[in-house]
Amino acid sequence: MRQIDATAITEAVKELAMAANYQLGEDVIAALRRGAEEEESPAGREIFRQLLENARIASKERYPLCQDCGLTVVFAELGQEVHIVGGDFTEAIQEGVRQGYAQGYLRKSLCHPLTRQNTGDNTPAVVHTEIVPGDRLKLTVVPKGGGSENMSRVFMLKPAQGWPGIKEAVVTTVREAGPNPCPPVIVGVGIGGTLEQAALLAKKALLRELGRPNPDPQLAGLEAELLQAVNDLGIGPQGLGGRFTALEVHLLIQPCHIASLPVGVNLQCHAARHKETVL
Ligand code: SF4
Incomplete structure (x- = not known):
């Protein structure tokens, strides 16, 4: 049985939350470049150009790609040979979101659905956990815009x-x-x-x-x-x-x-x- 400390999970989620908000994937950049070349409408081509410029500045200056930093969705594939030690698994993920959104100056976008009062730290994240074979933990952090x-x-x-x-x-x-x-x-x-x-x-x-x-x-x-x-x-x-x-x-x-x-x-x-x- 392999042990993973809850603090390592918190640290990983924190870094992923910030990185996801600052850096578009290379695959998305490539798709935007293709749009800039192939879009027929001049206004559309200009928008692709601005999206690419926005992505460049966000990555270089570590600014959020969008003012809406999203509700954080986390997909966790947890190997059945893993034993989480030193804390609660789900809370470790929530703490990572909390720290990432605070440290990264990311907009906190979650609120009570009825009172509309902001929860203040972008939690609770929506966490989907799947138990899989093996002794690894795969974490995917998805800031999902409203x-x-x-x-x-x-x-x-x-x-x-x-x-x-x-x-x-x-x-x-x-x-x-x-x-x-x-x-x-x-x-x-x-x-x-x-x-x-x-x-x-x-x-x-x-x-x-x-x-x-x-x-x-x-x-x-x-x-x-x-x-x-x-x-x-x-x-x-x-x-x-x-x-x-x-x-x-x-x-x-x-x-x-x-x-x-x-x-x-x-x-x-x-x-x-x-x-x-x-x-
Ligand atoms: S849908 Fe929301 S997160 Fe996505 S680009 Fe528009 S404002 Fe930003």
Whole structure:
């Protein structure tokens, strides 16, 4: 049994929270560069240029990429051969968020849902823990902006609606979102499971590196079809018109009940922030 100290978890989450808010991934930068070259609309090309400049300054000066530093979502893959010592596992993660948002001067964006009083330290983070084989702990920190999360949806379709219904659900979500989720977006789509599992699949789908094709050729083809349909809406960067409403569409699927067809659509704005580490 391998031991991991709770303080190491806190330290890792703290650093990931700051890094995610300051540095866009190289895959996102590459996608923005491609948009700057290929976008047909002059306004759209200028927006891509400004997004790249924003990312450059944020990384160099250690400023947040966006004033909305997000609700912190943490995915933890905990090896079953790991024993956490020196503290509580979940609290260690929450403390890492608390310290990262304080030390990094990141906006605290969480509040009581009824009184709207700010919790003051950006906790509680939403933590998804999965027990996996092995003796490692993988932590992925995702600061999720409110604008794009607000425009996300879950649909409980009838099985007979099939792929056309799924496609319509995705396109409708992006159309109704318009400029609100800060396009160009990445569209995470989760198909199957239950109501909550479809939403979780959609969020996990956003973690796949941009530019890396879906390993399932059938799903890769469906992603291309959805991307074409979404970009045919012409919403464009920041909603000012253009080809690049979305950079990519990512699909994750799993079996569902014979009476159900759950579809989650999680929109991710251009500030596509996530960082991971393995302890
Ligand atoms: S949706 Fe994204 S880019 Fe827009 S304000 Fe929120 S975090 Fe920032």
